[in-house]
Each structure stands twice: as C-alpha cells, then as structure tokens.
Amino acid sequence: xxxxxxxxxxxxxxxxxxxxxxxxxxTVDEVHAMDSTTHALGSPMSTVQTFWxxxxxxxxxxxxxxxxxxxxxxxxxxxxxxxxxxxxPYCQPKPVEVPKVTRTSYCYKNLAGxxxxxxxxxxxxxxxxxxxxxVPITQAxx
Numbered sequence: 001x002x003x004x005x006x007x008x009x010x011x012x013x014x015x016x017x018x019x020x021x022x023x024x025x026x027t028v029d030e031v032h033a034m035d036s037t038t039h040a041l042g043s044p045m046s047t048v049q050t051f052w053x054x055x056x057x058x059x060x061x062x063x064x065x066x067x068x069x070x071x072x073x074x075x076x077x078x079x080x081x082x083x084x085x086x087x088x089p090y091c092q093p094k095p096v097e098v099p100k101v102t103r104t105s106y107c108y109k110n111l112a113g114x115x116x117x118x119x120x121x122x123x124x125x126x127x128x129x130x131x132x133x134x135v136p137i138t139q140a141x142x
Contacts, residue, residue, distance in 0.1 A: 098136045105131040 055066050064072070064080050071079045077091040084090040105116040106127045114128060121127075 098138075100134045101137055103133055103135050105133075107131060 051066075058064060058066050058069065059082070062069070063082050068079050068081055071091070075091055076094070078094050079091040081090070083092070103118070105118060106120045107114050107116040107129045108121060108125055109128045116131065
C-alpha cells in the first residue's frame with residue numbers, strides 16, 4: 001500500500017511540472033500582453049508599476065491599500081494594513097452612523113453682540129445671518 005501512495009505522489013509531481021511550466025509561460029505572456037496594452041494606452045510604465053503607483057496613491061489618500069479596499073468591501077468592515085502594522089486589528093467594525101437632523105439658526109445683532117435663535121424673531125427685524133448645520137439628533141433638542 002505505501003508503495004502505491006509513493007507512486008501516485010511521484011506521478012502527480014512529475015505531471016505537475018509540465019502543467020506548472022505551461023501555466024508560468026502563459027502567465028508571462030499575459031503580463032507582456034497587458035504591458036503592451038498599457039503602452040498602447042499611453043502609459044510609459046508596465047502593469048506592475050502602474051499597480052504600485054495606484055496602490056501608493058490609495059495609501060496616501062485613504063490610509064488603505066487597494067487590497068484593503070477590496071477586503072473591506074467584501075467583509076463590510078473597515079480593514080487596513082497600516083492599522084495592523086501599528087498593532088491594531090486588521091479589520092474593525094464600521095462605526096455606527098448617528099442619525100442627523102438639519103438645524104437652522106437665525107442670528108440677530110444686539111448691543112452685546114450676536115444672538116442666535118431656532119426660529120425667526122417676530123417684528124421687522126432682519127437676521128444678520130442664517131446658519132444651517134447637520135447635528136446629531138441628541139443635540140437637536142433644546
């Protein structure tokens with residue numbers, strides 16, 4: 001029985017060499033084809049160089065690699081390699097969005113400065129300014 005397992009393992013390894021070589025050759029050809037496509041589109045860089053540049057731009061702007069964006073999208077969590085390098089967990093649950101409401105303030109000048117109210121003041125007073133802001137519901141109540 002052990003002899004049969006050895007034979008099957010040896011056969012799988014030897015036949016896999018040809019398959020591995022075929023896969024490597026075709027992968028290299030596909031990368032070269034992609035490189036010619038990027039050159040045809042006007043990019044002076046190879047596909048790998050273009051990926052690294054885009055990955056760097058993503059890290060600078062979002063603190064996440066392109067892979068982190070993909071993992072975050074699939075998992076629904078906030079995943080970041082940079083946070084993991086600083087000792088934090090790789091994926092963290094996204095913070096819960098607090099519902100917000102629009103609050104409008106009507107501001108009037110007086111002797112002491114400016115006073116703002118939640119409703120326009122009666123009379124012929126013109127407000128010095130109207131401010132509209134998004135505030136969490138807990139702060140919206142006076």
